[in-house]
Structure formats: C-alpha cells, structure tokens
Amino acid sequence: MSDEQRLRIERRSVLDRITSNGTISACVMILAAVAAVICANTDAYYALHEWFALPVSIGIAGWEFSFSFELFVNDFLMAIFFLLVGTELKYEMTVGELRRPRQAMLPMLAAVGGVIAPACIYAFVNRGGAVYGWAIPMATDIAFALGVLSLLGNRVPPAIKVFFSTLAIADDLLAIVAIALFYGHAPSMMWLGAAAVVTALLVVLNIRRHFRLAPYLALGLVLWFCLYQSGVHATLAGVILAFTIPARSDIDxxxxxxxxxxxxxxxxxxxxxxxxxxxxxxxxxxxxxxxxVMHRVTPPLQRLEHAISTPVNFIILPIFAFVNAQVRLVGVDPATLLFDPVALGVYFGMLLGKPIGIVGMTALLVKTKLAELPTGVHWPHVVGVGILGGIGFTMSILIAGLAFTEIPAELLAAKTAILAGSISAALIGLIYMHCVCHKRA
Structure with missing residues (x-):
C-alpha cells in the first residue's frame, strides 16, 4: 500500500469518527436551532417564511404533487429520521437490550412513567385550555440527550448508557404511538387500505427473503404517499418500513x-x-x-442504517431544527409568554415531570421487587437519567407543530418552552451527572 493510499484511508477513518460522534451531531443540531432563533428575530424572518412557504413539486408522467418546503421537511424528511429511529428500535429488539424482556422491563416501564408524569403536569396546568398539547413534554430527544451524556466521557458507567439508551428508545416508541393515535387528521379509509396493502407487500418481500434494498425503498415511498393522503402522519411510514426490512444476512x-x-x-x-x-x-x-458476496453479508437493515445515519444527523435534523425553531420574540410581551399556561405546562412537564415519572416508576418497580437496578446503576444515576430525559427537542417540536398548527400564539409559547426546557435539562443534567460520576469514580 502506497503512502498516498494510506493517507486517503486515514482521512476517511477520521471523517467516519466525526460523523459517528453523537456529541458532534448534537452540537450541529443545536447550532442550527440557535441560528434559527437569531434569524427569527431579525428582518430575515419574513424572507425565510416566504421561502418556507414555497411549493416543492414532484412530477411524474404529467402528474404533479406539491406541498410547501416546510411540509416537505416535517412530513417527508422527518420520515427518513423515523426510518433511522425504526432501524435502531429493530436492532435493539433483535440483538440489543429489548430482546431480553426481563432486562429491558425496568427502563421501558421507567419510560412509561417518564411519559405519564409530564403529560399529567401539562394537562393540569392547561385544564380547561389548550390541553391538546399534552404530548409535547413527554418525548426525549435520543440524539441530543445521548450527545450531552457523552460529554462526560468514560466517567459514565456503561450500564448507565445502556439503561438510558433503552429508556430513550422506548420513550421514542411511545411518542410515535401518540403521534399515530392522537395527532393525525380524520383518516381516509381508502388511503389507509392502500397503505395496508403496501405494508403487506413489504412483509411478503421480507418473508420471501428479498435482500436488495431497492424494492423496499420504492414501496416505502408509495407507503409514505398513502399515509400522507390518508390523514395519518406520514412520518410513520419510516417506522413501518424499518420493521419490514430484513435483519438477517443473505450469506451463510x-x-x-x-x-x-x-x-x-x-x-x-x-x-x-x-x-x-x-x-x-x-x-x-x-x-x-x-x-x-461480501456486500450481501451485511444485513439490509444494517446497510440502510449506515447509509442514512450521517445524512439524518448532519443534514435532516439540522434543517428540521432551523425550520422549526423559528421563535420570534420581537413585539412579544415577555411576561405574557412567561406565564402562558402552554409554556408553563411544557417547561415544567419537561424539567419536573420527566425526573418525577422516571425515578418514581423505577422506585415503584424496585420496591415491589418486580425489577432491580442493573449492576453499576445507583439511585443518584437514575435521578440524573430522569433529568436528562427532559431534553425533548426534536420530537417535542414535531408534536407542538401538529398540536398547534392553526394557533400561532400557542405554538410560539410551546416552542419557546421546548427550547428553554431542553437547555435547562441539558445543563442541570450535565452538572448533576458530572458531580455524581466524579464522587463515585
């Protein structure tokens, strides 16, 4: 091997390390959100919103389908994000922590507590008002939260990372179910039936052991279109597609x-x-x-994850953050925003509801001897996981957009609280976990 070839390989390995680093990808998303807030409070805000409203058109053989750039980001690009989430879920259910029900039970049920408590706090604060946003504070942003945790490096025991990862994945699954059940429009049965047929075709491909990705992706696009037309949130097509893609190898x-x-x-x-x-x-x-032959050794699910993880983390999520974190505070009365029930419900749901729900459910399961803390995980760690669980950037903003599409004032309050709550949970959780892990080191 020549020196030039060796340098080229080394440069590629450095790029791979950068793109696979959760902390770096989380920082890119945060920078995009900060840029969005800055732009939203300048004269660029109006030009950006005109641009976001521009139609994106797709034409095939004289047939044309169009929607705004903002819808393209939130409905189509985020379906690719959900596809990545689905691959991670299937991986965990196949060879990860979720394949062992007894070990996975504690973090999964802790995630249930971490969903119920924030939703209850929000619903209580907004009783008789904008209660429809109850699901906003319940979601944990996996990429952002694990990126913050990774800042502590090797001081965090591996068992805590596994516990938190399993909890965050279960949390995302619950958020997906909430979107599917409560945040779609009145469904069209005809299009839902078409989506069911496409899903059945995907299952048949899997059963008949087709290992090329192209047929799955083509049917995935058709599935997305059917769900988009049905009124059910089209991003769910990503999760459905991920669960039908083979996780086995085509080679012995x-x-x-x-x-x-x-x-x-x-x-x-x-x-x-x-x-x-x-x-x-x-x-x-x-x-x-x-x-x-070597290419077919890697399961299609793993090939797909490798192909989309970098574009999702470094292109799609930053674009989503920039488009959806447009929080314009010019001309807004800070006191009105500060005491808005939606803002209070979201903020305290994330900052208090998450740790209360996660720690409370964990304590209940352990005290009743239905489960026990994993080796290496102690109660102060569980509290830290609960605090970090309040980082709910991506999914929370997505749900807020679905809940308050036609109510700009409430959407502004929700997005402001999501940004404030995520930043607060990240800073408090990072400082707390630093102290806890330092004491136990």
Missing amino acids: AGGLVEWVRAKLPELDDRYDDEAHILGQHDFTHAVNGVER
Missing part, C-alpha cells in the same frame, strides 16, 4: 471464511504486477464477484 456466515480462503489463490493467479489494473479484466471480474 459460517462458511464465509472458507469460501474466501478458497478464492485467494484464484485472485493471486489472475493478478499481474506489471499490468495496469484497467487491463486486468479477469482479476477485476473475480474481485467483483467477491465484492458482491
């Missing part, structure tokens, strides 16, 4: 090593040191055959 991994070993002499015989690689057709044909 047990015999792979022997097969590759048998191929090596053939490759060695066909390679000519003195000939240009473009002219070595026999060699490149043999290598191409090996590449095709």
Whole structure:
C-alpha cells in the first residue's frame, strides 16, 4: 500500500469518527436551532417564511404533487429520521437490550412513567385550555440527550448508557404511538387500505427473503404517499418500513471464511504486477464477484442504517431544527409568554415531570421487587437519567407543530418552552451527572 493510499484511508477513518460522534451531531443540531432563533428575530424572518412557504413539486408522467418546503421537511424528511429511529428500535429488539424482556422491563416501564408524569403536569396546568398539547413534554430527544451524556466521557458507567439508551428508545416508541393515535387528521379509509396493502407487500418481500434494498425503498415511498393522503402522519411510514426490512444476512456466515480462503489463490493467479489494473479484466471480474458476496453479508437493515445515519444527523435534523425553531420574540410581551399556561405546562412537564415519572416508576418497580437496578446503576444515576430525559427537542417540536398548527400564539409559547426546557435539562443534567460520576469514580 502506497503512502498516498494510506493517507486517503486515514482521512476517511477520521471523517467516519466525526460523523459517528453523537456529541458532534448534537452540537450541529443545536447550532442550527440557535441560528434559527437569531434569524427569527431579525428582518430575515419574513424572507425565510416566504421561502418556507414555497411549493416543492414532484412530477411524474404529467402528474404533479406539491406541498410547501416546510411540509416537505416535517412530513417527508422527518420520515427518513423515523426510518433511522425504526432501524435502531429493530436492532435493539433483535440483538440489543429489548430482546431480553426481563432486562429491558425496568427502563421501558421507567419510560412509561417518564411519559405519564409530564403529560399529567401539562394537562393540569392547561385544564380547561389548550390541553391538546399534552404530548409535547413527554418525548426525549435520543440524539441530543445521548450527545450531552457523552460529554462526560468514560466517567459514565456503561450500564448507565445502556439503561438510558433503552429508556430513550422506548420513550421514542411511545411518542410515535401518540403521534399515530392522537395527532393525525380524520383518516381516509381508502388511503389507509392502500397503505395496508403496501405494508403487506413489504412483509411478503421480507418473508420471501428479498435482500436488495431497492424494492423496499420504492414501496416505502408509495407507503409514505398513502399515509400522507390518508390523514395519518406520514412520518410513520419510516417506522413501518424499518420493521419490514430484513435483519438477517443473505450469506451463510459460517462458511464465509472458507469460501474466501478458497478464492485467494484464484485472485493471486489472475493478478499481474506489471499490468495496469484497467487491463486486468479477469482479476477485476473475480474481485467483483467477491465484492458482491461480501456486500450481501451485511444485513439490509444494517446497510440502510449506515447509509442514512450521517445524512439524518448532519443534514435532516439540522434543517428540521432551523425550520422549526423559528421563535420570534420581537413585539412579544415577555411576561405574557412567561406565564402562558402552554409554556408553563411544557417547561415544567419537561424539567419536573420527566425526573418525577422516571425515578418514581423505577422506585415503584424496585420496591415491589418486580425489577432491580442493573449492576453499576445507583439511585443518584437514575435521578440524573430522569433529568436528562427532559431534553425533548426534536420530537417535542414535531408534536407542538401538529398540536398547534392553526394557533400561532400557542405554538410560539410551546416552542419557546421546548427550547428553554431542553437547555435547562441539558445543563442541570450535565452538572448533576458530572458531580455524581466524579464522587463515585
């Protein structure tokens, strides 16, 4: 291997480390949100909103379908985000913590507590008012929260990261169910039936062991369109698609090593040191055959996750943050906003409801001996997890947009509280976990 080739590989590995770093991706999303708030409070706000309202058109054979750029981000691009969330859920249910019900039970039920308590606090504060936003403070932002936790480095025991990751994934699943059940429009049965047919076709592909991604993605687009037309939130197509994509390998991994070993002499015989690689057709044909086999070793679900994780974390989520964090405070009475029931319900639901629900449900399960704390996890850690669970940026903003689409004042109050609550939970949780982990180090 030449020095130039080695440097190229090293540069690629550095890029891979950057794009796989949760802290960096969380920082990019935060910077996008900060940029959105700054722009929203300048004269650029009006130009941006005109741009967000511009139609995005898709035309096929004389047929045209269009919606605004903002809807394109919130309904289509976020479906790709939900596709990534779905792959993570399926991974955990196949080989991760969620495959062992007894071990997964505690963080999953703690997530239920972390959903109920914030929703109750919001509903109590907004009783008789804008109670429809009850689900806004219940969601935990996985990327943001785990990015904050990763700032503590190796001082956080691995058991806490597993506990928190499982809880956050279960939390996301509950948020997805809430969106599906409570935040769609009156559904069209015809389009729901079409979506069911497409889902059935995806299941048939899986059962018949089709391992190419292209048919799944094509049907996934059709499924998205059917759900979009049905009135059910179209982002759910991403989760449905993820659960139908095979998590198995198309190749018998047990015999792979022997097969590759048998191929090596053939490759060695066909390679000519003195000939240009473009002219070595026999060699490149043999290598191409090996590449095709090796490519099929990785399960389609894993290939898909690798393909979309970087675009989702570094393009889609920052775009979503920039479009949806447009909190314009110019001309708004701070006192009115500060004491708005929606803002109070969201803020205290995130900051108080999350730790109360998570710690309370965990304590109930442990005290009744239905579960026990994982080895390496102590009660101060559970409190820290509860505080960090209040970081609800992405999903909370999405739900707020669904809940208050036609009520700008309430949407502004909700988004302001989401930003304030997420930042407060991140700072308090980071300081608290730093102190707790430092004492136990």
